[in-house]
Amino acid sequence: MNWGLVGSYVPFFVAAAQVTLYISFGGIVLALLVGLLCAVVRLWKVPVLEQLVGAYIEISRNTPSLVQLFFLYFGLPKLGILLSQEACAIICLGFLGGSYMAEAFRAALEAVPAVQHESAQVLGLTRAQAMRHVILPIAMKQATPSVVANVVFLVKESSVVSGIALADLMYVAKDIIGNNYDTLEALFLLVVFYAIILIPVCLLGTYVERRFTNGR
Amino acid sequence: MNATENHAANANERPVLELRNITKRFGSNTVLDGVDIAVNTGEVVVLLGPSGCGKSTLLRCVVGLEDLDGGEVLLDGEVISGAARSQEARTRMGMVFQSYDLFPNLSVLDNITLAPTLVRGTPKAEAEQRAVKLLERVGLADKANDLPSTLSGGQQQRVAICRALAMDPEILLLDEVTAALDPEMVHEVLQVVLELADDGLTMLIVTHEMSFARAIADRVILLDSGNIAEEGDASFFEQPKTERARQFLSTFEFHRAGR
Numbered sequence: 001m002n003w004g005l006v007g008s009y010v011p012f013f014v015a016a017a018q019v020t021l022y023i024s025f026g027g028i029v030l031a032l033l034v035g036l037l038c039a040v041v042r043l044w045k046v047p048v049l050e051q052l053v054g055a056y057i058e059i060s061r062n063t064p065s066l067v068q069l070f071f072l073y074f075g076l077p078k079l080g081i082l083l084s085q086e087a088c089a090i091i092c093l094g095f096l097g098g099s100y101m102a103e104a105f106r107a108a109l110e111a112v113p114a115v116q117h118e119s120a121q122v123l124g125l126t127r128a129q130a131m132r133h134v135i136l137p138i139a140m141k142q143a144t145p146s147v148v149a150n151v152v153f154l155v156k157e158s159s160v161v162s163g164i165a166l167a168d169l170m171y172v173a174k175d176i177i178g179n180n181y182d183t184l185e186a187l188f189l190l191v192v193f194y195a196i197i198l199i200p201v202c203l204l205g206t207y208v209e210r211r212f213t214n215g216r
Numbered sequence: 217m218n219a220t221e222n223h224a225a226n227a228n229e230r231p232v233l234e235l236r237n238i239t240k241r242f243g244s245n246t247v248l249d250g251v252d253i254a255v256n257t258g259e260v261v262v263l264l265g266p267s268g269c270g271k272s273t274l275l276r277c278v279v280g281l282e283d284l285d286g287g288e289v290l291l292d293g294e295v296i297s298g299a300a301r302s303q304e305a306r307t308r309m310g311m312v313f314q315s316y317d318l319f320p321n322l323s324v325l326d327n328i329t330l331a332p333t334l335v336r337g338t339p340k341a342e343a344e345q346r347a348v349k350l351l352e353r354v355g356l357a358d359k360a361n362d363l364p365s366t367l368s369g370g371q372q373q374r375v376a377i378c379r380a381l382a383m384d385p386e387i388l389l390l391d392e393v394t395a396a397l398d399p400e401m402v403h404e405v406l407q408v409v410l411e412l413a414d415d416g417l418t419m420l421i422v423t424h425e426m427s428f429a430r431a432i433a434d435r436v437i438l439l440d441s442g443n444i445a446e447e448g449d450a451s452f453f454e455q456p457k458t459e460r461a462r463q464f465l466s467t468f469e470f471h472r473a474g475r
C-alpha cells in the first residue's frame with residue numbers, strides 16, 4: 001500500500017464524509033419521525049391508517065434500497081415529480097429506515113406493562129397525554145438498542161446514494177478506483193472513514209442506554 | 217368531625233357510588249352476574265371473596281377499564297358507565313392497583329403532580345406543595361425527588377395512594393394493594409389506609425388481609441361466583457349468616473388435629 005497516496009486522498013474523503021453524514025442525518029431524523037408515527041398508529045390500531053402503515057412496512061422492508069432510490073430519482077420525474085439528489089437520498093433513507101424504526105418502537109411500546117396505561121387512564125390523562133408523558137418515555141429506554149442498531153444500519157445503507165451520483169464516501173472511493181486504479185488505498189480509506197463515523201455512534205448508544213437504565 | 221359522626225350525618229344521603237345490576241362476561245364465562253352495591257359518603261366497604269370471584273373485575277368495571285355487559289355505574293346519582301363514560305367522571309374516582317404502578321420514568325413528586333397539572337391545570341408549584349403535604353402524611357416527604365425504583369414495595373404503594381389522593385377523589389378504590397408486598401411491608405401500607413378511613417375518606421376496598429378488613433370495614437360484602445353471597449357490618453367476621461361465608465372465613469384458619 002502506498003501511504004503517500006493514502007495521505008493525498010484524505011481530503012477527498014473528508015469532503016465525502018460530510019455528504020454521507022448530511023444524508024444519513026437527514027434520513028435518520030425522517031426515519032425516526034416516520035417510525036414513531038407508524039408505531040403509534042399500530043399500537044392504537046387506528047382504522048385505515050393501520051392497514052396503510054402495514055402495507056408501507058412490507059414494501060419498505062421487502063424491496064432493495066437501491067430500487068427505492070432509483071424509483072424516487074428516475075421514476076418520479078416521469079410522473080412529473082422532480083426532486084434533487086439530496087432530497088431523493090434523504091427520502092429514500094427515511095422510507096427505508098422508517099419501517100425498521102417503526103418495528104423497534106412498536107416492540108418497545110408493546111412491552112410497556114398494561115398497568116401503566118391503566119394508571120394513566122384512571123388518573124384522567126387522555127391517551128395522547130399518557131403517550132407523551134408516560135408510555136413513550138418508558139418505551140424509549142427499551143427501544144434504544146434497536147434504534148441505535150438501525151441508525152448504524154442507515155449510515156451504512158447511505159452508501160447506495162452513490163448510485164445517483166451523490167459524492168458520498170462510496171462514490172469517491174469508486175471514483176478513485178475507476179480513475180487511478182488505486183483500489184487498495186481507496187478501499188482502505190473507505191473502511192477507515194465508515195469506522196470513524198460509526199464506532200462513536202455505537203459508543204454513544206451504549207452510553208445513552210446505560211444512562212436510561214441507571215435512572216437519571 | 218370524627219368518622220362515626222360523619223357516617224351518622226350522612227346516613228340518609230344518596231350514595232356516592234352506586235352499582236346497579238353490574239354484569240360482566242368474558243366470552244361465555246359470566247364473571248359478574250348482576251351485582252348491586254351502594255357506597256355512602258364516608259363509608260368504607262370491603263369486598264371479600266375467593267380468587268376469581270370477580271372482585272378485581274368489579275373495581276375495573278367501576279372505573280371504566282372494562283366495558284359492562286349490563287347494568288350501570290352511578291357517581292353522585294349520575295350515570296357514568298357505557299355511553300355516559302367520561303374522562304371527567306373518571307378523575308373523581310381514585311384507584312390503586314395491586315402491582316406497582318408508579319410511572320418509573322418520573323420522580324415520586326412528578327408521579328403525584330402529573331395528573332393535577334395535566335388534567336386539572338393546577339399550577340406546578342401549587343401541585344408540588346400539595347404533593348409534599350400528601351407525602352408528609354404517609355411519611356415519605358424525604359423521598360420526593362427519588363425514582364420509584366429506589367423505593368421499597370411498601371413505599372411505592374404509599375406513593376401510589378398519594379398519587380390517587382392528589383386528584384381529590386370522591387371515592388378511593390383499592391385493589392389488593394398489599395398482595396404483591398413482603399409481609400413486613402403490608403402493615404405500613406394498611407396503616408395509611410386506616411388513617412384515611414379515620415379522616416372520613418369514602419373507600420371501596422378489595423383485600424385478602426382479614427385482620428385489616430375487620431379493622432377498617434363499615435360494611436363487608438362477600439362476593440362469590442359473580443354474586444353477592446353475603447352483605448353485613450363488621451359482625452360478619454364473628455357471626456357470618458350464610459354457610460358460604462362460614463366456609464370462606466374458615467379458609468383463613470388453621471387447626472392441627474389433637475391440639
